[in-house]
Each structure stands twice: as structure tokens, then as C-alpha cells.
Amino acid sequence: MLKAICESVIGELLFPILAVAALIGVVMCARARRDGLPFPLTVLFFLASYLTLGVMFWPYMVPYSITVADAAAPDASLGFFFYGGVIVCR
């Protein structure tokens, strides 16, 4: 029971809590005139919000009807793009 509660807190609340903490940090750093910190903390806020969305949508890619696995092109095509990408990036 306790383990289940801990898991759900980590799985569903960790990122929202991180997002709120980052926003509080932005306000505090702006008030303290620590000019270098609001930007990275806002980035952290966006990252936490983005991961919240990811947890919310997974495993769907089109919420809530098509999963990532259903939506993917065949593995042969994905492999072709993968090696194509490797060549382009080199």
C-alpha cells in the first residue's frame, strides 16, 4: 500500500512538483536580483512541464487513440532513415 502510494507520487507528481519548485525559484531569484538564474530555472520549469505531458500521454502518440508502437513506420524504413541520418550527420 505504502509502496504503491510512493510509486504513484514519483510517477505522477514528481515532475509537476519540480515544475512548481522551479517557478518559485524564478520568483525568488528575480527578487534577489540573481540575474543569471531565472533563465535556467525557467528552462527547468519547461522541462518538468514537458515530462509531465510525456508521462500523461505515454504510451499514446496521438492522445488517446494511437500508441507510439502503432504509429511507427515499419522497422525496415526506420533503420533506413537511421543510417541515412548517420551519414548526413557525419
Add this chain to the structure above:
Amino acid sequence: MEPSSLTLFWAGAIALSIFVYVILDGFDLGVGVLFGTTNEDAKRVQMMNSIAPFWDGNETWLVIIGASLFAAFPVVYAVFLSAFYLPVLLLLFGLIFRGIAFEFRSRAGSMRWFWDWGLCLGSVVVAFAQGAAIGAMMRGVPVANNQYAGDAFGWLHPFSVLTGIGLVLGYALLGAGWLVLRARGRCAIGHMRVYPGLSAEYSSR
């Protein structure tokens, strides 16, 4: 069905590209949004100069996202485009208008006010369209037989309007953070003052 490792790779690559795009274009769109909060030309020039080397490169991430989605997840590309034709058109017109305003502003004489507003309005429209699309995704996208099954205004709902406004404000916060970061110790611009509660501290500089 478990996604294969190649599927996970491409999903991860696209997710990472989207995040990088949001942060990078977020700060320059945010500076564009904040452009409307001042009338002083010196501040406006400083704001434009802080993003001038970056803004068009940042938007290139959109091309990477679109191309990877089209290649690796064609079904998602088809459904999203059908579901979000209007926000995507708004987004593209906003980006085009913003880009033109960026280039024309310094050359314009009596029409400068028009391009100033073009830059601000274009940025607001782009941020709003992205936020509204996210909100519509959170509500769920109706699909039948791997095709979009809603109408052209299915994305428009009070909730997605709220998320649209939220993203405009979020990008403005990124832009404000960027400006104080860049202006550190060198000037007295207080862009943080657009946020109530932070006003006193920054406007008194």
C-alpha cells in the same frame, strides 16, 4: 504491443527535438511578445540585438521535427495536420510575418510602428497556436481508421484557449529570463517587471 528499439529511438529523437525547439524558439518568441511592452526605441533595439543571431536558426528545429515525424510516424503526421490545419496555418503566417518584421524594421521609416507591432503580434500568434494545439492534444484527438475524425474547429475549446494564453506567458517568461541574463550588469532594462510582484524590484534599478 511493445515499441521496437528503433521506434523508441525515433520517438526519443523527435521528443528531444521538440524540447530543444520549445526552449530555443521559446526565448526569442518571448522576446517578441515582450516587444509590445515598451515604447522606448533604445530598449527595442537592445531586445532585437539580443536575439538577432539566433532566431532564424532556432526555427530550423521545426523543420527537423516535421521531417522526422513525416518519415518515422506518418500516421501521426497525417492525423495532426488534419486536426490542426488552422493552428498550423496561424503558426506559419505568424512566423513569416515575424521574420519579415525582423528584416524590415530597421529599414522602415514612417512604417516602423507597423513592423514593431508585426513582430509582437506575430510572436503572440505563434505562441498561442502552439499552446492551443497542446491543450487540444491534452483533451484527446478523435481518430477513426487512422484518420482524424473531428472537424476543423475541434481544437478550439475554452481549455485550449487557456493553454494558448499560458504558453504566450510561458514564452514571455523565458524571454524575460533571457533578457536579464544577457543584460546582466550592463544596463537597467527591467523586463521582469511585466510580472506582477516582481515589478518593484526590477523597475527600481
